[in-house]
Amino acid sequence: APPSTEGAFGRGFDRATRPMGTDSIDDDGPPSGELPVPPSLGAAGLDFEADLVESTARPPAPPPRREGGAEGVGDEFNLDQMTSANLESGALREELPEPEGGRPPPTAEGEAPQVKLKRKKRRIRLAVALVPLLAIGGGLLTLTDMGPFGYYAISDALNASTYQARLLSARKSAQKQLGLDTAVEGQAALRQTLAEHMQMQRYADMTAYSVYIAFMHSIRFGANAENEAGARQKLGTLKEQNSPLLRLARAAQLAVDGNVDAALATAEGLTGVMGKDVDVLALAGECALVAGQGKKALELWTKATAVAKNARTQYGIARALLAMGKHDEAIKMAHAVLKLSKNHAGARGLLGAALTFDAKTKKPVRDKKSEAEGLRLLGEITTNGPVRQAASRGELVAAYTLLGTVQLSHSRISDAESAFKSALKLDELAVDALIGHGRLLYTSGRFAESLARFQSAKRVKPNNIMASLGIAMVKISQERAKDARDDLLKLAKTAKSPAVGYWLGQAYLGMGQRKKAETALRGAIKAFPKDLETVPAYVALAELLASQGQSEEAAKILDDAGTKLPPNPELHIAKGTEALRAGRLDEAKREFLLALQLDDRNLGALFHLGVSYRRARAFPEAAATYAKLDAKYAWEI
Numbered sequence: 001a002p003p004s005t006e007g008a009f010g011r012g013f014d015r016a017t018r019p020m021g022t023d024s025i026d027d028d029g030p031p032s033g034e035l036p037v038p039p040s041l042g043a044a045g046l047d048f049e050a051d052l053v054e055s056t057a058r059p060p061a062p063p064p065r066r067e068g069g070a071e072g073v074g075d076e077f078n079l080d081q082m083t084s085a086n087l088e089s090g091a092l093r094e095e096l097p098e099p100e101g102g103r104p105p106p107t108a109e110g111e112a113p114q115v116k117l118k119r120k121k122r123r124i125r126l127a128v129a130l131v132p133l134l135a136i137g138g139g140l141l142t143l144t145d146m147g148p149f150g151y152y153a154i155s156d157a158l159n160a161s162t163y164q165a166r167l168l169s170a171r172k173s174a175q176k177q178l179g180l181d182t183a184v185e186g187q188a189a190l191r192q193t194l195a196e197h198m199q200m201q202r203y204a205d206m207t208a209y210s211v212y213i214a215f216m217h218s219i220r221f222g223a224n225a226e227n228e229a230g231a232r233q234k235l236g237t238l239k240e241q242n243s244p245l246l247r248l249a250r251a252a253q254l255a256v257d258g259n260v261d262a263a264l265a266t267a268e269g270l271t272g273v274m275g276k277d278v279d280v281l282a283l284a285g286e287c288a289l290v291a292g293q294g295k296k297a298l299e300l301w302t303k304a305t306a307v308a309k310n311a312r313t314q315y316g317i318a319r320a321l322l323a324m325g326k327h328d329e330a331i332k333m334a335h336a337v338l339k340l341s342k343n344h345a346g347a348r349g350l351l352g353a354a355l356t357f358d359a360k361t362k363k364p365v366r367d368k369k370s371e372a373e374g375l376r377l378l379g380e381i382t383t384n385g386p387v388r389q390a391a392s393r394g395e396l397v398a399a400y401t402l403l404g405t406v407q408l409s410h411s412r413i414s415d416a417e418s419a420f421k422s423a424l425k426l427d428e429l430a431v432d433a434l435i436g437h438g439r440l441l442y443t444s445g446r447f448a449e450s451l452a453r454f455q456s457a458k459r460v461k462p463n464n465i466m467a468s469l470g471i472a473m474v475k476i477s478q479e480r481a482k483d484a485r486d487d488l489l490k491l492a493k494t495a496k497s498p499a500v501g502y503w504l505g506q507a508y509l510g511m512g513q514r515k516k517a518e519t520a521l522r523g524a525i526k527a528f529p530k531d532l533e534t535v536p537a538y539v540a541l542a543e544l545l546a547s548q549g550q551s552e553e554a555a556k557i558l559d560d561a562g563t564k565l566p567p568n569p570e571l572h573i574a575k576g577t578e579a580l581r582a583g584r585l586d587e588a589k590r591e592f593l594l595a596l597q598l599d600d601r602n603l604g605a606l607f608h609l610g611v612s613y614r615r616a617r618a619f620p621e622a623a624a625t626y627a628k629l630d631a632k633y634a635w636e637i
Contacts, residue, residue: 167205171279173192174189175278181312190227194210197209209245244270254266278304305317311347317333319350321333325359327354345388352381352399355370356378357406363599364409382403393426396423396426404420417437421437434456434467435466450470453470455467457470465495481508484503484510488507497528505518505540543574551582567594569595580612589612609625
C-alpha cells in the first residue's frame with residue numbers, strides 16, 4: 001500500500017488513491033492493497049488526472065519555521081520520528097492536533113489540495129454546461145434581426161450615420177439620372193441603386209428606395225417582370241417597418257398593381273411627411289395621369305418642377321396639358337423637353353401625334369408639312385440611333401402603332417401593315433397595335449384575320465370598347481348580324497359610346513329590321529348629340545330615312561347635326577350625297593366644296609364633286625376635278 005498521509009492532513013485521506021469525483025473527504029479510502037480506478041473525465045481530463053496522481057504521490061514538504069526561533073506549525077513534534085513504522089503503529093497519532101470540523105488544516109501554500117480540486121472540477125463542469133447554452137443562445141439570435149450574438153444590431157447602430165449619408169448620395173445620383181427621363185437612364189439609375197443596396201442590405205430605407213426605383217420604371221416606361229419580381233421580394237422582407245420611404249415604395253407597388261387611387265392618396269399623404277420631395281411628387285403625378293385627372297396632374301408636376309426643373313418634370317407637365325385638351329401648350333412644353341434631354345423618345349412621340357392627327361376631330365391632319373415633320377420625329381424613334389437606344393419597348397411600340405395609323409389613314413396599306421407588325425413583334429399583346437392591324441385587315445377584306453386580331457385584343461383587355469366594336473363590325477360583314485347584335489346589346493349595358501348605337505343600328509339593318517335600326521341610331525344621337533363620334537350615326541340615320549323616301553326628314557337630321565357639332569367634312573359630304581341623290585345638284589356641289597374647305601385632301605369629297613359637275617354637264621369642271629383627284633390620290637399612296 002502507498003504511504004499514508006493521515007498524520008499530516010487528517011484522517012485516512014490518501015491523495016494518490018482518492019477516487020475522482022468523490023464528494024466527501026471523510027472517507028477512509030479503499031481497502032489496503034486496492035487502487036480504485038478514477039472515473040474518466042474524458043479526453044480533456046486525462047492529463048489533468050495524471051498530474052494529480054504524480055503530485056499527490058510525494059509527501060508534502062515540511063512547513064518553514066518562522067523567523068526569530070518562534071515555533072510554528074509542526075514544531076510541536078519531531079518530523080524525524082515520522083517513519084513508516086511509527087506511522088503504521090499510530091505512535092504519533094496522539095501528537096497531531098485534531099482540526100476543528102474534521103477538515104485538514106490549510107498548508108502554507110493555501111487551501112487543502114482536495115478543496116482546490118473540488119473547486120476546479122466544479123468550474124470545469126460549469127464551463128462545459130455554459131458553452132452549449134451560449135452557443136445555442138447566440139445561434140438563435142441568427143433567426144432575428146439582431147443576427148448571431150447581436151452582431152447585426154451592433155453593426156447597424158455603429159453604421160447608422162454612414163448608411164444615411166450613402167442613401168442621400170444614392171438618391172441624388174438616381175434623381176439626376178431619372179431627370180433625363182429616358183428608359184436607358186432609368187435602368188442605369190436602378191442598377192446603381194441596387195449596387196448601393198448590396199453594400200448595405202440591412203438598411204431598410206435603402207432597400208425601400210431601390211424598390212421604389214424599380215416600380216417607378218414600370219409605371220413610367222412599361223411593365224418589366226424581372227424588375228418587379230425583385231422589388232416584390234425585397235418589399236416582403238420589410239413587413240414590420242413603416243418609414244416614409246417604405247410607404248413610398250408600397251404606394252408605387254399599388255400603382256403597378258392597378259390600384260391607382262390608393263397609390264395617389266398615399267403619395268399625396270407623404271407630401272406632408274417628406275415635404276417637397278421630387279420622388280413623391282413624380283409618383284403622385286404619374287398616378288393622376290393614369291387616373292385621367294389632368295388638372296391634378298398639372299398641379300403635382302408643377303410642384304415637382306419647382307423642386308427640380310428637368311425633362312422628367314417638364315414631360316409630366318406636357319402630358320398633363322395634353323390630358324386637359326391644351327394641345328398647343330403641350331406641344332410647346334414637348335419642345336422644351338427635347339432641349340433638356342435630346343434623346344427623349346416620349347416628347348418625340350407626343351409631337352409626332354400632334355403633327356399627324358387633329359386633336360379635336362381625331363382625324364389625320366391635311367397639312368403636308370405638318371405631317372412630314374411628325375413622320376420625321378416618329379422615324380427618329382423607330383430607326384437605329386441614339387433615340388431608339390434610349391427608348392423603352394413601350395415607347396417603340398407606341399411609335400410604330402402611330403406610324404401604322406397615319407399610313408392607314410392615307411390608305412398606304414403596305415406601309416401601315418409593316419408598322420403594325422413591327423409593333424407586334426416587340427409586344428404581341430400590344431392592344432392598340434392589335435386593333436390597328438385588325439382595322440387594316442378589315443379594310444382589306446381579310447375578315448377572318450381581322451376577327452382574330454380583335455379577339456386577341458379583347459383577351460388582353462376584356463373591357464376595351466374598340467376591340468368589342470371591331471368584333472361586331474367583322475361579324476356583320478361575315479353576315480353574322482344576329483351574333484353581332486347580341487354582342488352589342490351586352491356591350492351597350494356598360495359602354496358609353498355613340499359608336500355602340502351606330503353599330504347596333506348596322507346589325508339590325510343586316511337583319512332587315514329597319515325600324516329597330518332607326519331606334520338604335522336615334523338613341524345614339526340622343527345620348528351623345530354633340531360628340532364628334534356621333535357623326536356616323538347622324539349620317540346613317542339620314543341615309544336610312546332617305547332610302548325610305550323621307551328626304552325632308554333626312555335633311556332635317558343633317559341640319560340638326562350641323563347646328564350641334566363643329567364644322568365637319570363628313571357632315572357636309574353626307575348632306576351633299578343626299579342632295580345629289582335627290583337631284584339637287586347645286587346644293588350638292590355647295591356641300592362638297594364646303595367639305596373640301598375643311599379638308600382639301602378629302603378624296604371622297606373631291607370625287608363626289610366631280611360627279612356633281614358631270615351630272616350638271618359641266619364637263620370641263622368635272623375633268624379638272626378628276627385630274628386633281630388623280631394627283632392627290634397619287635400623293636396619298
